Amino acid sequence: MPKAKPITLHPHEVRAALRGELGVVLRPVKPQPFFENGILKAWLEGVLRSGPTGHLLAIEIPRRAPHPPGAERWVRETFGIEPERYIQPEVGSFGGRFEEEVFYKVDDFNLPGMQWRPSTHMPRRFSRLTLTIEAVRVVRLEDVLYSVWGWLYYGEMDQTAIAETWDKLHKRHPVESNPWCWLYEVGVKGGR
Structure with missing residues (x-):
């Protein structure tokens, strides 16, 4: 899979x-x-084809x-975790962990102390x-x-x-x- x-x-x-x-x-x-001399250049080599006028005729993408x-x-999506839900790592170990209490910025939560994290940092779980x-x-x-x-x-x-x-x-x-x-x-x- x-x-x-x-x-x-x-x-x-x-x-x-x-x-x-x-x-x-x-x-x-x-x-x-991009076009060069009226021909759509291969940005996906052999996938986009254009006619003599440069208009797209077929797309197999x-x-x-x-x-x-x-x-x-x-x-x-942008998310946040309650600050007190972060569990510090034990001495000698790497990284802490989060409890599963997560909030989503799009839901308009305005919790005091909430630190919003960018969507690119969101873990799958x-x-x-x-x-x-x-x-x-x-x-x-x-x-x-x-x-x-x-x-x-x-x-x-x-x-x-x-x-x-x-x-x-x-x-x-x-x-x-x-x-x-x-x-x-x-x-x-x-x-x-």
Whole structure:
């Protein structure tokens, strides 16, 4: 059995997953493909093909995606542990341990003394959600930002606010550059 891998979700995505409304996850492709002399250069050698005008004709990418179809990914999110729940290591041993009392920042807990830890530091045992990748596509951001991504997470928010939110989350791939993105269609399972 392959090792379970994580996927980090932004707070709006975690909220949507907890409501049972998360259907897609959108991430910029890294590195971005580029055009040279009107031809899409192989960023996934032999996987992307373009026509004479440089438009994408076919994409056969699922097996090359960071999260391929059929994969299960445990979700990482910003979390905290009650400070008194940390158990110091015994003299001569390495590292302490945590009791299993964990809080999630997205749940709006405002506990005195809470030290929030970044999602990238979340251990597997604290994950409460699992995503199943059902399908993968490569899309241009402008094709889905306002219709899918913005509506799903922000409802009736204006386009400027949606673009600003994207730019804040993905500083290296702003809306104005219209980056190529992985669009993952996902199913959500509850955890913990």
